[in-house]
Amino acid sequence: MAKGLDVGTSFIVLASDSLEPISYTSDDKAEFISYKDFRDAFYVIKPTTPVATKMIEKGLQGKVFVKDDGAFILIGQDAIDKAIERNESAKRPMYRGVVSPKEKEAKRVLAFILKEVTGKATEPDEKLVFCVPAQPVDQADEDFDVGYHEDVVKAVLAEQGYAARSVNEAEALCYSELANDDYTGIGLSWGAGMVNVCVMLNGEPTVLFSTTKSGDWIDRMAAVATGEEDSVVQAEKEQGDFTIGEANENPVLAAVGAYYERLIDYTTxxxxxxxxxxxxxxxxxxxxLITFAGGTTAAKGFLSMFEKKLAENNFPLPIKEVRHANDPLHAVARGCLIAAKIL
Incomplete structure (x- = not known):
């Protein structure tokens, strides 16, 4: 059985075959693919006394965590929830699509999450394709090392028994969304850390690059503007009701909407x-055809604002259609699964 893995800055998503139809495509074809999502986040609690250590451990029962030298590292959605409770921000093991150089626990936390999501291979050298970002065109960043990140992920997956290979993130999106268009078009994957772009011609990726602002940039800038923590802004953004380009009485959502427009303008x-x-x-x-996906694209008004900014910024190619992926949160993982099956 082959598997596809979207190793994202905000979510790790596994795609695998299912015996029952899980979802349906835009043309009502059954999809026999199941998905497993896991928040790519962690939060460290350091007890101050032995009694506090015992009590905290009891209080964390039922949550996902690991113990490390007397500290507790919550992982996944539990980390974000706990950070919000304490009016702080959860941390990420990844930054802009690769293992974070800013967090000393990053490699170990990412390994834990990858193992939690993928489990052990069900057969010897089971094929698994995972995504990696492209080099950014808008920033020369010595901390951005795709090669090291790819090696880290491959090593963890090898421990789980997988024969793993990588594919570019936006290339995987094109495999998922351009089947009815002769695999010709442009795919943009708007993740938390970056926007990845692939220009594809008949299945061949001809241009690959990324830009360094996406959902996390919105959270950071809106947090600065409102004096809130990034985790609080992220929660408001994901749960609140706002439309890009429209006024909002909630100050956090008003800031989020404003920075969404700036992000789309910058990216185009x-x-x-x-x-x-x-x-x-x-x-x-x-x-x-231009297709786009990713959690950042879930906001209302994204499609119309994207089309507007493409026109305002004189996009250089004729456009037939701008289309939102049918399942924007899982499209990249689905594309990775398609690639794994071909292998």
Missing amino acids: KQLTAALLGHKALPKFKEPL
């Missing part, structure tokens, strides 16, 4: 600049 400008005169860009005969 970077997209236009990166494609203009690119030597590897094909000479397309027909107008292109």
Whole structure:
């Protein structure tokens, strides 16, 4: 059995075959794929006394955590919930799509999450394809090391018995969403840490790059503007009711909406600049489909604002359609599964 794994900055998502139809595509075809989601987050609690250590451990029963040198490291959604309770922000083992150089526990926490999500391989050298980001075009960052990140993930998956290979994140999105378009078009995966872009021609990725602002940037800027913690802004963003481009009485959601518009404007400008005169860009005969996915795209009004900013920023290619993925949270994992099956 093959598997696909979206190793995201905010979520780790596993896609695998199911015996029963789990969902349906936009044209009502049954999808025999099951998904397992896990929040990519952790929060450290350091007890001050032996009594507190015992009591905290009792209080954390039923939550996902590991003990480390007297401290408790909550993992997943439990980490975010606990951070919000304490008016603080949860940490991430990943930063902008790769293992975070900012957190000393990052590698170990990511390994725990990957093992929790994938489990052991069900057969020798079971095929698993996971996604990795592309190099950013808008920042020269020495901390951004895709090679090291890829090696870390492969090593963990090898321990679980998988024969793992990587694929670019936006390339996986194209595999998932462009089957009815001869695998020709542009895919944008808007994750928490980055926006990954793939220009594909008949199944061949011809241009791959990323930009360094996405959902986390919205949270950070809205937190600065309102004086709230990033985790609080993230929770408000995911649970609140707002529409990009419209006024909102909630100050946090008003800030989130404003920075969403700035993010989409920034990304479309970077997209236009990166494609203009690119030597590897094909000479397309027909107008292109642009498909997009990722948790950042879940906000109401995203599609219309994206189309508006593409036009305002003079996108250099003719567009046939701009389409939201049918299942934006799972589309990349689905594309990784498709690639694993081909292998």
